[in-house]
Amino acid sequence: MAKIINVIKGTKDILPQEIGQWHNLEQKALEIFTSYGYKEIRTPIFEATELFARGVGDTTDIVNKEMYTFEKSDRSLTLRPENTAGVVRSYIENGMSRLSPPVKLWYKGPMFRYERPQAGRQRQFHQVGVELFGIKQPAADAEVILLAVNYLNALGLNDLEVEINSLGCPECREEYKKKIKEVLKPEFDNLCEDCQNRYEKNPLRLLDCKVESCKTIFAKPEIQKVIQSDFICEDCAQHFAELKKYLDKMNVKYTVNKLLVRGLDYYNRTVFEIKSNNLGSQNAVCGGGRYDSLVRNLGGEDTPAVGWAMGMERLNALLPKCELSKLDAYIVSNSSIDALELAEELRKQGFNVEFDLSNKKFTKQLEKASKVAKYAIILGEDEIQKGQVSVKNLDTAVQETIDRKDLRSKLENVKNS
């Protein structure tokens, strides 16, 4: 036998027995997002590398170490590691800034990141997400979060925690970063290797470290004082306060997590995550926030925006498996040609029907029917001659012979019961 070729590390087949879950996610997404006025958009799976470098940010791990980048006729192309940059690109390119705001878009599809696979993390994974363009008011932030919560509820997920935070605007955030670096400077040598890296790259992330020695450092009063201080400027604070007001009004339960910092460079002001306790260490099912400068950074007009993405594999991990549905009927017959004819007729009437393609014995056909279908339609020589069929309920073993013309209504009754 020839050598087997395996799936690539960090990728997975989605098999027939799992597909029901995916259909469910996708159908509910269409339903709920549409009810909020969102339109689906499908952007290409690969884009110019520069889009992600400029969009996601070239200091991020995603861009620096995790992209699948390849060259083709002197162009550098990259498999999308996330879809906000692609949607923004399309928004700009297709002149959507001329549409009356808000412009609301949603998407679903595969994303690619070259990371070490683990629970809740693959190299090819799927996200659903929404992006809302053109509104700077906190009502937009609130609606977007509410949409996420409602989508999750519609899927049957209620046991989730919403965390929110405000990163401030570029101005007040710079101030904050400066203060953090200042107060930590004397401790720099005592920080773990990761934190020393983060000190320059992303001081905000420092505060989230899990290493014990770092935790003790961060617990010091003078450092806590800086962490806990409300660094954000008045405008940002007001925006955040209003957001909370909206969420309270809508009964969205949330906690403010001052250590919540999203790893993509484009976020400002509102950031949020929705977490589950049943997922292992990759516990965020949803992450998002406001990104008011991204459209401009990618060459469009100054356009405020908010959005989020959810990991579909992570959602599925929290949802019960769907049973594969059985066929309405399996035709048992020694005449393939008559069986085929009947099958086609029933399929056109909207029934799910199969029959034996390999001339198996009667008992084998019936055995097969009992495994895959709710009803067996027996089409033997007698029935063919008389223009009849025998319909057997495979659960109750009740069988009756009826005229072929009555078959449709018989099956319809069955389907509705």
Added chain:
RNA sequence: GCGUCUGUCGUCAAGCGGUUAAGACCUCGGAUUGUGGUUCCGAUAUGCAUGGGUUCGAAUCCCAUCAGACGCCCCA
């Protein structure tokens, strides 16, 4: 990129230095050429992720590689 654990049939597995590599499920065939889901028989790994090594002898021990699970970093 780093760390820990794990790779025996399509699936779940027993075996832990000398076995004919158990068993179960699935699949296929028969008992049973017009009545299934029960039952009973039978078939299905010359091979234990791959490549080296140790040994008289390796699925079992050692090394490397690959893959998987989980964690770190980071992220959905």
